[in-house]
Each structure stands twice: as C-alpha cells, then as structure tokens.
Amino acid sequence: MSTDEFPTDRPAVVTCGLPYANGDLHIGHLRGYIGADAFNRSLETLGQETAYVCGSDMHGTPVAVNAEQEGVDPADFALDWHRQYEETFPKFNVDFDNYGHTHDETNTELTQEIVRTLDEAGHIYEKEIQVAYDPDADQYLPDRYVVGTCPYCGEKARGDECDEGCQRHLEPGEVENPESTITGNPAEYRQRAHKFFEVSAFTDYLTEFLDGLEGTSNARNQPRQWIEDGLQDWCITRDMDWGIDYPNGADSDGDDLVLYVWVDAPIEYIASTKQYSERVGTDEYDWERVWKDDGDIVHVIGRDIIQHHAIFWPAMLEGAGYNAPRGIAATGFITINGKGLSTSRNRAIWAKEYLDEGFHPDLLRYYLTTTGGLQQDVDFSWEAFQEKVNGELVGTVGNFWYRSLLFAYRNYEGTPEADVSEEVHERIEGAIGETREAVNDYDLRGVGHAATRLAQFGNEYIQGNEPWKLTDEEPERAAQVIRDCVQLAKAVGVLLEPITPDKSQLLWEQIGEDGEVADAHLEDALEAPPRTFDEPGELFEKIEDERVEELTRKLEERVEAAADDEDESDEGETETDDTDADESGDMTDTGDLEPLLEDRIGFEDFQELDIRVGRIESAEGIEGADDLAKLEVDIGFETRQVVAGIKQLHDLDELPGTNCVLLANMEPAELFGVESNGMILAAGEEADLLTTHGDAEIGEKIK
C-alpha cells in the first residue's frame, strides 16, 4: 500500500461489494456498482492501469434456506440469480473486467488455500461451542436454520441475528429456546468443535492499517470503536453442506464443516482478479502483483459491511501474506422520496423496472454519482431525477454539445481550421486538473462537476461571443470561436465518460473520432478533433412532467399495495400506515397510541402473570445509565431488587413509601450490571407509575 497519487505506476484493482444471490437488484445495489464502475473508469481516464472485478455471493444460509423452500438445489438457485446479475450489469454500463461467483473453482481453491495458510501460520484455533441440533433431522442448525428467543431482548430471533427485536448480531449458540426451521421441532444444544480466526491478534496491525486507509471517513472511523471495545475472535465455520469445505489436513474429524460465507466472499475479489489475469495473460495484468505485492486495491462497499472489510478482511489478508487495501469507499444508503428503501414494502426502484420504463442507464448513473457525495445517503425521487436530467444533462451538457456541433457542421462541415484559443485551452486544463484531484479524493461528484461546469463555461463562451453574428462580418473570428466550442465539447465528452460512458461515446462518434472514448485519457481532451463530421443529433432528451407524475403515482400505488398485503407491519414511525386502525381516529389523540393487539389470550394465560402490590422502599439511580433506577420493592413475602427505566421521569427521592404494581414472576435479568428481579408497571413514555388507590395490602395478588 502506498499513498502517492493516482495514476501510479502500479496496477490497481477496483471491487464492489458482492451481490448476494437471492433477490432482484434495485437502485440501492446499483449505486455501489455504478459508483465503483465510474471510479474505475475515472482511474483509466487518468491513465491508471486497473481492473474492475466482482462476482456473485453464492453461499450462506439464506440461499440454502430459500433454495430448500423452493425445492431446488442451492447451487442452481444461486446460479439463476448469478446469471441474472451478469445480464443486468452491462445494461447499466457497469463494465466488469471479470465477473465470477464464489462457488466456482477459482474461488473455492483460493479460499481453501488461504485458510490453510492462516491455519499453518497459527491464526486459526479450534474451540468447543454450543450449537443447535435437530435430532429428528439429524443435523446441526447454523444461523438461520434455527429460530428462538433473543437472549438480550426476549423477542423472537433468528439464529444469527435478532431481526425483530434488538437487531443484535447473535453468535452461534446464543439463541434461547431454539427451534429447528427444518422440522419445527425444539432443537437441542450440543457441544461442537468449531474453527476460530484470531482477529484479536491483529489489533495493533489494524489500528495502523486504518490510519493509512484512504476512501471515505466512515470506513476509517467506525472500525476504531470496535477495536477499542476489544476485537472478538471470529467463528469461521458452519455445520452445513452448502459452502466451501473447510480444508482438511490440520485436523480431520471427518466432519462436514463448511466455511462461513463471509470468509469466502471477499476472497472472490482476489479470485475474480485472478480469472481476469488468466484470461488476458499476466503480461497484460498480473493479479499476483496486485494482491501479493504492491498493487493499489480499492473496495467500494455499502456502509453496512464496513466491519467485514475494514476489520476481518485486512486481518485475513495480513495473516495470509497478502497486500492490504489502499482505499475503502463506503457508500451511504438510498432513500426513496425521503423514506428508507424497503424491498418488503416494495418501496424501491428496481433495476428491471428502470430499464422497462425506457430510461437510458447514463441518466441514472449521472444521478446516483453526482447527487450528494459517495459517503452521503442519497434520496431518489422521480421529481429530483427529472430536475437533474433536464437541468444539467439536457440543458447544460446536451444543449452545449448540440448547439456547438450543429453550428460547426452547418458552417464548416466539421471542425473549423483554427487554433484553440489560449483562454479555452487553459480552461480545459483547469477541468482536467479538477478531475484528477477529484478522483484522488474518491469524489465522483467532483468528477461529474468538473465536466458539467466545463459545459456551462461552453454555454457562456458561445453566448458571449455570438458567433452567429460573426460568420459574415468576421469569418475568421467566428471560425475561431467555433473551433473552441468543438474542443470544449470533446473535452466534456472525455471528462464525463466515467459517468455517462454511452453518451460520451456517441458524442465521440459525432465529432468523427475513431475508437472508444473509454480509451481516451485526460490529455486527449486537448487533442484536436477530426476536421470533418456529419450532422449531429440530440443526445439527451427531456423528461416530461406528465411522465414524472405517472411514475410517482405508480410508485405510491405499489407501496400501498404492498402495505395491504402485509397484514401488519410493526413499526409505524411517522408513516401513515393506515391499514384499518386509524380510520376512525382523528389525528389529535389516537395517532400516537400503539394499536390494540388482535390476538386474544385465555384466562389461563392471564393467570400465569403473578402481579402483586408492592411498596417502594428505596430508589436510586444507576451510575452511567440515563433512565434506569434501582428500586427495592417490598412485596410482602420478601423485598425485591428491581431495575426500572424511570430515573428521569420521577423524583426518586419521593418514591419510597409509594405503592406500586409489580410483575413478580418475571425472569430475572441483569441490566447495566444490576440484577432486576421483577418488573414495575408504568404507562407510556412518561412512565406514569401504576399504583393502588384503596387499602390493598402489600403482597396482594392483582387479578
């Protein structure tokens, strides 16, 4: 890793996060792939030797589970998606030098080799852990093969994360009351030896690594917290068939342990590079130099997988003797009309949908790369899309291209014979400099802006010089001005190519250039265009208002339809989740109330709640906690210590002596290191404390 500026004299590789092979691509995915593609093209334009590689992520339990539900082989299931992705990317001008998948031979071999190396270097050890096991199906239950209760919040949780409750990541063996998703039977926990990668041993290395890391600041800063909290070693094996086998050798107890999906997934970056290298020859591009020696490695990822790329991955690379990434650009998320993108609610713009609407890919590329920086969350709405396209691409860039070339064609049948003026030459050089700087700052928006502003200058220039008035009186002067404009048009084309490759190519052809604008370098923006060219056409088309209204309406209807399908979606937030509950209610009062639960329970269920009258004996705040208070509550038989979230809402000094209502047979829990043995009942956000108003005795049961 080195930090001299792009272009360097070393080969580079750009990657983007692997698409997971179990669903349709949407605009959120595209942002990453287009961003990485535009960055890679930018590097090429700078003259950097580089490759852009990626592949489909095929393994893991979600694929296995979904495949099983459909009754197909996981490999076939994943391959279907893989092929679909492979077909989709070119349609957005996302031009991978190689696109593989994690289940192919290259990745399998390389993954096993790397794991073996880590093992031999002593970075992997074996540890016995509790793993859920289904006795009927006679198999272990990794990750999403098991559901149960979250040990932290008590909500229903999946084996690998508490998806409905506290969102916590769960390590194997943590879920309580495990149930098998295969048979629905209760699962049992069994002791089981698994492999662990000692991430913790790389703490110092990673700290230093992050200091030198380029890219977006979130990729550099967020991991520091995890390091400070202390890195946990990482369980890298799973009990299942679908995946890459743990390489035998070190220890073979004949088990079918498979590597955790997050081990082989990033290795696909290397494997895919290797495939590219093997295809074009190592003279052309040497993957080993890139990955093992001194190449410049840049990862473009979503900000949700920073941990894997800034902690686990560099630790693996270092441990296995590979080169460290130079930069990690972690992109923000996409929101739709200001709200979070949600595939289940169908609030998304799908890749296929965008294309079916007949929009040119370059428009979306331009929107996604120049609206906000790489790191920022970007909102998408059809209105904003229209504004950007009509204002910048049609009005500024397209119009300048067309008016310049058309004028040149009509009066000179091409580029007039004159030299480019000093002023224009310098202006183009300035834009080239801005572009180079933007690329080195991982600033795609800056790349786009340098080009757009040059087109803007072009419009000012042609307007200010009014060549249409000069053709008769001062023909030489007119030729001079148009010569400048054609040069500017060409320069804008070259500079904008990373973002609008197809449109730039068309421009390139319109001015009579041969070959590919993609092969042009920044300096070519100053090279004279061919003497003659044909009549130009308009390269960007306006999006009409009616079109936008229609698209917006379609989107809204879709979201509503999805909301109706899902009988109930839990979190309401500020949304108008108007299913049926609030039809009657006016916004004044019922608006904020939680909806009534539909499910009724029997008297027996109620009787299981042992609710008692208690009297608060003492109350004190818990150190470091904002809301929690430690209470001693007398419930007749005994005095209970209870933790309650009421510290800020009550004057603690006044609580002692107050009667309260306590759920006595609540499971004990530890909160903030303090044991809580019961639950005080209170209403709402304000924690309005429930109490008695008659002469109920302490300890009396409430029924």
Added chain:
RNA sequence: AGCGGGAUGGGAUAGCCAGGAGAUUCCGGCGGGCUCAUAACCCGCAGACCGGUAGUUCAAAUCUACCUCCCGCUACCA
C-alpha cells in the same frame, strides 16, 4: 446513552482535512438579453447573522471545548 454522519439563502447541496476580502452549484422567485441550440441558452436582482455558546488567532463556515436538534448503527424501551 455510546459511536459514526449531519445542521450553510425558500428547497437541495459544496466548501471545512491543508483557517484569510461575508461563501459553491442546482432548483425555485423577480427583472432583462439573445435566437446558433431541446421554450433552450446568457446576464442581472432579491434572499443566509454558515445550529447555539465560549475559546484559539491579526483573521473561523473552516481549528478547540461544551451544548441543542436530526439521521444511522449499537444499546439500558424488564
């Protein structure tokens, strides 16, 4: 609560990392020009005490400290 990311003219955004004449670009508003061009393009005007407070400095949107509010992740919503 911790950690990240934000708070800049009506809306959306840049600048801050490498502090220096009261600040970018786009949309919108108002007025004008032009007609080569996709009713496009060009020019001008109105409009911001750069979230708050206190510091550092000759000088701060830009650095420091504290605070408020928003977003995300993580969490103590027992």
